Amino acid sequence: MTFKGINKVYFLGIGGIGMSALARWFRHEGYPVAGYDKTPSPLTEELEKEGMMISFQDSTVEIPFDFTTNPDEVLVVWTPAIPKESVLLNFFQAHYPLKKRSEVLGMITKEYHTIAVAGTHGKTSTSALVAHLLKSAGKPVAAFLGGITQNYNSNLILPGKSKEPTLVVVEADEFDRSFLRLFPNEAVVTSADPDHLDIYGDESSILDGFRDFVKLLDKKGKLYIQSHAWYRMGEGLDIPAAIREYGLRSSGIHADNIIAKPGIFLFDYMGLKVQIKGLELHIPGFHNVENALAAIAIAVDHGVTEEQVRAGVKSFRGVKRRFEIHSSVPGHIYIDDYAHHPEEIKACLSSVRAMYPTQRLTVVFQPHLFSRTRDFAAGFSESLSLADEVVLLDIYPAREKPIEGVNSAMLLDGIHTGKKIMMEKAKVMDYLKESQPEVLVTMGAGDIDRLVPGIAAWMNSRTKPDEA
Known part of the structure; x- marks a missing residue:
């Protein structure tokens, strides 16, 4: 069609x-x-x-x-x-x-040189940074994103007038195998962890789905793949595309001299041929440094200069609800994140710990989907144990109907923190005012975002930045 x-x-x-x-x-x-x-x-x-x-x-x-x-x-x-x-x-x-949406997006990608970013987590931030590095360097780029970018206040980035052919950046969604309808010229795989087992059935099937996705590349294509994803997918995988492995400690593209500071991560990009030192990333998190490696590699391969990369990384403000810092006053820190998978929670909280190692960390988490909560209950409990205090909300069902015996309370026994409680969403604001958190993180992919404006306003009202 x-x-x-x-x-x-x-x-x-x-x-x-x-x-x-x-x-x-x-x-x-x-x-x-x-x-x-x-x-x-x-x-x-x-x-x-x-x-x-x-x-x-x-x-x-x-x-x-x-x-x-x-x-x-x-x-x-x-x-x-x-x-x-x-x-x-x-x-x-x-x-x-x-x-379906995926079919229409596939029709669009067939008409343009397409960079498709896949992964069970990390694809929104990575695709947004790919698009930003290209656009800020003057490249004509159209991007279909799974979040609202802070730089452009939209989930769609449009190309300006240019004599160069338009590049299209898309999120390649593994849910319902939607990414198999795309026509990528270049692909990124940020992660390939088990997820959507209600669709795939088991871990091996989702790995097969990602293998089928990268097989869409031809011999002129390029695959940028995170080290752990490559380890999980690589055995027996035969594709004609050029493969570029990346990761924080990869033997290929990697990062050196990572320094975590409140609100900023500093690092050196160590590429296959290009090294760019002293980069400033204002969307904190070790996982975001790793996402930046893929985005920088793509930008460099498209002729973006070192100074353009440096400026683009520094000016990138991220995506709403992806490690979004709403209050940065010491003792009154508030971060909101879309994390809804154990590995995402682990990445987020590990980074928060590195930024604020001595302050009490409180997490308010809303599980997303009954099936995901059931399938990864132990992983959720382990990841949430990185916090000092955990507040669990009821499961957000999204497209699912309840599953007997599956609820948020099933995570409590496995969470090893000083304090862990269940709570109705409507009571969260009053609880926070009573407990006075030092570092607060809200997480989830459901309607927990409805709490964010009120919490942010309250956290910022507790003290003024010039009093810190």
């Missing part, structure tokens, strides 16, 4: 982070765009301001009239997050051309 003959686009689940990036792209390309989502959000408000028509009722009455007169000219894009019993989904399936 091509976009020929399509003159309108409707999105089922338009408020999703991946869906909204596509909606913005079609709007930029001149298509009338409409859509449905379950509830309003700051993101849907932004889309409406950009000229998109959005309804929040699962009813065919809400479809704009212009989108009903000639169904063959309307492309309907949907996400598996829409329930099968949805009135709109069943109506569109019967009467309209219907494509």
Whole structure:
């Protein structure tokens, strides 16, 4: 399928982070765009301001009239997050051309030189930094991201006018094997840990999924792969693309002289042919230094100079909800992170410990998905034990229905900290005011983000920076 003959686009689940990036792209390309989502959000408000028509009722009455007169000219894009019993989904399936988000993104990547960033964690920050390094160096780049960048305040980055061909940067999502619909010229694999076992079944199957993804590269392609992911995937893997291994302690591309400071990590980039010393990364975390290695390697391979890399790394402000520091006053530190997998939690809390080694660390964590909580319960408990105090919220179900016997409380016994408690989300703010945390981290991929503005305002009100 091509976009020929399509003159309108409707999105089922338009408020999703991946869906909204596509909606913005079609709007930029001149298509009338409409859509449905379950509830309003700051993101849907932004889309409406950009000229998109959005309804929040699962009813065919809400479809704009212009989108009903000639169904063959309307492309309907949907996400598996829409329930099968949805009135709109069943109506569109019967009467309209219907494509999954991943299929449409694949159609776009087929038309451009594409850099696809995959990984069970790290792909949002890495893809955002790849796009930023290229764009800040003047390269024409379009990027479809899984988060809102702080530099551009959007999940879509658009190319400026240039005589050079546009480069496309996309997140390659392993969920539902979506990344197998892409057409990458270059690929990154930031990690390949077990996840989405409700889809893949077991660890070996998800590794096979990542192997199938990198096999999409041809002999002109390049694969940038993190050392542990390469160790897990590499056995028996035969691809024609050039392989560039990277990692904090990799024998290939690696980092030297890493110094963790509050709000900043300093490091040296040690590439295969290029070394760039004294880089300043203002999105802290050892994992972010590792993500930066891949992004820098790609930028260098596309002709970005040492000084452009240095400036781009220093000016990158990260992605909202990815190790986002809301308060940096000593004794009143507040960081919010999207971590929802044991390895992500471990990476986040290890970095926080390095930055604030002597201060009491409190974590408020909302597990995401019943199946993920069940499958990785021991790992969650072990990672959360890096904190001094753990506050557990109820599981955010997302697309799932409850599983008997699976709840947040099952993590408590395995958490070895001075204090660990269960709590309703509505009581968190009062609890924090009573406990007065020194370093606070909120984590999760559900609706815990609704707490962030209030917590941030309170933490910043406790003292003024010039009093620290």
